[in-house]
Amino acid sequence: MPPLRRAMPAAYLVPVLLAGVGLAALAALLLGGADLTPSRILSALWDGLRGQTTDETAARIVLGIRLPRIVLALAIGSSMGLAGLAAQTLFRNPLASPYVLGVSNGAAVGAVAAMLVVSKSLGYAAVPAKSVAGGLVVSASVFALSRRSDHFGHSLLLAGIAISAFCSALTAAALYLAGERLQTLVFWLMGGLWLATWRDVLLMLPVTATAFIGLLFLAPAMNVALVGERSAGDLGVNVRQFQILLLLTICVTTAVAVAVSGVIGFVGLIVPHLLRMLLGADHRGLVPASAAGGALLLLVADTLARTLAAPAEIPVGIITSLVGAPIFLWFLQRRASGGGWA
Amino acid sequence: MILRADHVTFAYGDGKPVLRDACLELRAGLVTGLFGPNGSGKSTLLRCMNGSLVPSSGTVLLDERSTVSMIRREVARRIAVVSQDTPLDVPLTVRQMVTLGRYAHGTTWSQETPEDGEIVDTCMARLGVAQLAHRPFGHLSGGERQRTVIARALAQQGGVLLMDEPNAHLDLAHQLEVYRLARALAGEGQTVMMICHDLLVAPLMVDVAAAMYRGQIVAVGSPPEVLTARRLAEMFDTTATIAWDDGHRVTAQFASEDRR
Numbered sequence: 001m002p003p004l005r006r007a008m009p010a011a012y013l014v015p016v017l018l019a020g021v022g023l024a025a026l027a028a029l030l031l032g033g034a035d036l037t038p039s040r041i042l043s044a045l046w047d048g049l050r051g052q053t054t055d056e057t058a059a060r061i062v063l064g065i066r067l068p069r070i071v072l073a074l075a076i077g078s079s080m081g082l083a084g085l086a087a088q089t090l091f092r093n094p095l096a097s098p099y100v101l102g103v104s105n106g107a108a109v110g111a112v113a114a115m116l117v118v119s120k121s122l123g124y125a126a127v128p129a130k131s132v133a134g135g136l137v138v139s140a141s142v143f144a145l146s147r148r149s150d151h152f153g154h155s156l157l158l159a160g161i162a163i164s165a166f167c168s169a170l171t172a173a174a175l176y177l178a179g180e181r182l183q184t185l186v187f188w189l190m191g192g193l194w195l196a197t198w199r200d201v202l203l204m205l206p207v208t209a210t211a212f213i214g215l216l217f218l219a220p221a222m223n224v225a226l227v228g229e230r231s232a233g234d235l236g237v238n239v240r241q242f243q244i245l246l247l248l249t250i251c252v253t254t255a256v257a258v259a260v261s262g263v264i265g266f267v268g269l270i271v272p273h274l275l276r277m278l279l280g281a282d283h284r285g286l287v288p289a290s291a292a293g294g295a296l297l298l299l300v301a302d303t304l305a306r307t308l309a310a311p312a313e314i315p316v317g318i319i320t321s322l323v324g325a326p327i328f329l330w331f332l333q334r335r336a337s338g339g340g341w342a
Numbered sequence: 343m344i345l346r347a348d349h350v351t352f353a354y355g356d357g358k359p360v361l362r363d364a365c366l367e368l369r370a371g372l373v374t375g376l377f378g379p380n381g382s383g384k385s386t387l388l389r390c391m392n393g394s395l396v397p398s399s400g401t402v403l404l405d406e407r408s409t410v411s412m413i414r415r416e417v418a419r420r421i422a423v424v425s426q427d428t429p430l431d432v433p434l435t436v437r438q439m440v441t442l443g444r445y446a447h448g449t450t451w452s453q454e455t456p457e458d459g460e461i462v463d464t465c466m467a468r469l470g471v472a473q474l475a476h477r478p479f480g481h482l483s484g485g486e487r488q489r490t491v492i493a494r495a496l497a498q499q500g501g502v503l504l505m506d507e508p509n510a511h512l513d514l515a516h517q518l519e520v521y522r523l524a525r526a527l528a529g530e531g532q533t534v535m536m537i538c539h540d541l542l543v544a545p546l547m548v549d550v551a552a553a554m555y556r557g558q559i560v561a562v563g564s565p566p567e568v569l570t571a572r573r574l575a576e577m578f579d580t581t582a583t584i585a586w587d588d589g590h591r592v593t594a595q596f597a598s599e600d601r602r
Contacts, residue, residue: 094430223438224445228429233394235498236418236446281433 009159010285013278017292021074024296028070028303033311069196072204073302074295076193076261079253082215083293085266085286089222090246091157094276095267100157101142101247103135104163107258109167110134112185120224135255138163139247156247176337191262191317193302196292207256208291211249215287218245222283222294239294264317266324267294267301277334343370343405343501350390350400352383360386362557363400370501373524374535375544377569378554379578384419384537385426387554388504389420391535392421404502418446422495424505428487430480436490437475440466443497462497468523469493484511492520496527503527505536514543521547528543543571551578 029045030038036058044058045067052058080098087096098104114130145159170190178185215222221242224232233239257264272286272295279285298316301323305316345368350573352361360383368374376384389395391402393409400410404501409417422443432439443465444458454462466472469489474482479490488511495503505524509517521543524534528549538544545551545565553561553568555577561568571583 039525220445220448224442227436227439227442228432229425231425231428233414234392234418234423234425235442235494238414263382278402278431281438331380 002044005331010279010282010289013254013275014285014288016294017289020296021292021299025070025074025159028073028299029062029066031303031307032061032066033306036061036303065196068198068201069193069306070299071201072260073193073299074194075201075208076257076264077267077295077298078291079204079211079257079294080267080288081271081290081292082208082211083250083253083257084270084294085272085283085290086215086246086250087134087268088272088276089225089283090243090250091154091159092226092228094104094273096157096270098250099192099265099268100164101160101250101254102138102162102167103142103160103251103254104162105167105171105259106138107131107135107255108189108298109170109174109261110137111254111259111262112171113138115185116174116178116181131259132252132255135251135258138167139251139255153309154273162292164276187315188262190315191264191320192305192315193261194306194313194315196260197231204256207253211253212287212291214245214249215283218288219241219283222287223248223281226281262317264298265321266328267298267320270324270327344368344403345391345409345421345502345533346403347387347391348401348403350402352386352388352395352396352397354386359398361390361397363381364554364557364559366391366552366559366562368502368533368535369474370531370533371528372534372549373521373528373547374550374552375538375565376535376539376552376554377541377546377577382554382577383557384554385506388423388506388535388537390468392423392504393417394423406499409565418565419501421502421504422458422498422500424488424492424495424503424508426493426506426510429577430487432479434479435476435484436479436486437462437466438469439479439490440471440497441492443494446498458544461499465493465496466490468496485513486515486576488512489516492523493511500531501531503535505534507537507539509540509544517543518547524548541569541574541584542594545584545586546592 007168030041038059040055041062044062045054047054048059048063083098086102087098088094088210090096108131110133111131113134142156142159142163145155175182175185207223221237224235224237225242227235229239272290275286275289275293301319305314305319307316347364347366347552350361350364352357353359364383364473366386366387376387378384386395390397391409393402393412396410404420408420410499440462441454441458444454444462445457463472466475469492471486471489471493474486474490479487482490488508492508508520512520524536527549530536536548540547548565549569550562551565552559553573561573569584575581576583582600583595585593
């Protein structure tokens with residue numbers, strides 16, 4: 001465990017991460033399957049900002065495809081970093097993530113049901129609503145099952161694991177019955193941003209912004225929560241209210257993120273964990289750092305996903321998991337040798 | 343400040359009541375020791391007194407205001423608790439840990455103010471953990487951890503300090519320091535209560551003893567009045583006799599089958 005005295009101030013790291021986000025966004029804008037020169041791309045962007053169109057092809061690709069995808073990747077990545085941080089604080093467990101709550105799987109069940117039942121093709125309008133509904137139903141059940149317990153966080157985790165398994169089974173059953181749409185569903189479940197539209201951005205961005213501001217407010221209480229439910233209450237935190245707010249943040253951000261991008265793994269687990277190793281346990285720095293770090297990681301992964309095998313597209317979930325799993329194992333090794341939380 | 347439990351009854355879930363009509367008044371300027379066997383409801387009473395458990399009947403009043411009606415922050419600004427169950431894996435340094443005691447005094451956006459910093463430093467110095475300021479909490483010995491948690495409670499600067507077996511992990515010298523600290527705080531006008539298991543030293547150190555048995559406060563008064571040989575034998579179901587003389591000398595006698 002890195003002793004906290006070696007922790008880097010968040011005031012240094014957050015600007016570095018933001019600069020990284022800026023560079024990655026520029027790279028993502030310039031890279032792609034379409035044969036466009038950087039000057040055409042930048043002038044299309046400039047035209048777009050002024051509300052003019054001189055190069056229609058470039059405008060369609062830059063403003064209609066790449067830009068919403070970049071903004072969506074940033075918004076989803078941020079929300080995943082934040083939801084992961086909130087989950088790890090809620091459970092006092094560095095290995096927790098929104099996935100263990102079952103919210104992702106619940107949202108996936110909702111989305112898959114929407115695709116199979118409601119829409120003939122992969123009609124997009126019905127999917128987010130059903131997915132958010134699925135995620136919220138799961139959150140509500142997990143919450144209702146555990147709220148009577150004295151050890152709320154603990155029972156929440158157990159209920160989440162059980163419901164998560166239940167939802168996985170429902171998704172598997174749906175896939176079994178999917179027939180000719182099996183491939184579409186499987187591809188969607190792997191997670192990806194290739195269908196990104198400005199409508200998705202409009203759905204995701206307010207959720208991310210709300211989660212960010214909310215967690216900034218909760219950051220001091222998140223610090224106090226490190227000492228456990230009972231002591232946090234003695235120190236002045238309204239523990240139940242605090243836990244409900246964290247749970248709501250996790251559930252809503254995850255459900256909306258799954259709705260627009262499918263299940264993308266590991267960002268929420270790795271980003272807060274890595275940042276905690278660098279910054280220490282102060283959530284006043286971890287909240288902005290997790291938002292920026294999540295955004296950076298997902299944008300880089302998504303840019304790789306659409307350029308590595310261009311013009312084909314690799315589901316970004318594959319990249320985040322392929323990169324994420326080894327990093328995660330490395331963390332576990334360090335944890336095993338050093339012990340401790342961070 | 344006066345903290346008073348008034349006919350408090352409490353049960354966990356649908357179980358049998360752990361507290362039955364318990365009454366206890368803690369007065370400013372006095373150290374009250376709460377004595378009683380395991381499972382008699384001492385910690386539960388402490389939790390009710392700081393409002394973190396809500397009695398099924400009865401009230402807890404802090405200067406005639408119900409603690410249940412206060413928000414947690416307000417309670418934490420007035421009542422500090424030293425509990426027994428701080429997890430070991432808290433990823434904080436000693437100083438960060440003690441700073442958490444200032445949470446209830448800060449606004450949501452506040453960073454640590456210079457005043458907070460001063461209070462934290464003073465409290466660490468008072469408990470002798472200032473030199474450990476940058477050590478990870480998880481690397482401390484049991485006694486150092488306990489003193490850090492007490493320093494955190496002092497940093498809350500409430501008028502009331504409730505301690506659940508504060509001496510549990512401390513050697514004799516540090517135990518005496520805690521008693522000295524408790525008396526000094528009481529001397530400054532604070533209301534101090536400590537749950538004690540030690541019947542040899544604690545009764546000499548506290549001003550008031552309260553005896554708790556099967557969820558009720560059965561006696562309150564000066565330690566020699568309350569902790570009589572007969573009451574101890576009944577409460578602890580033992581034949582050991584402990585007696586004090588006026589010179590604050592304590593003698594303990596144990597039955598032959600309990601001795602070496």
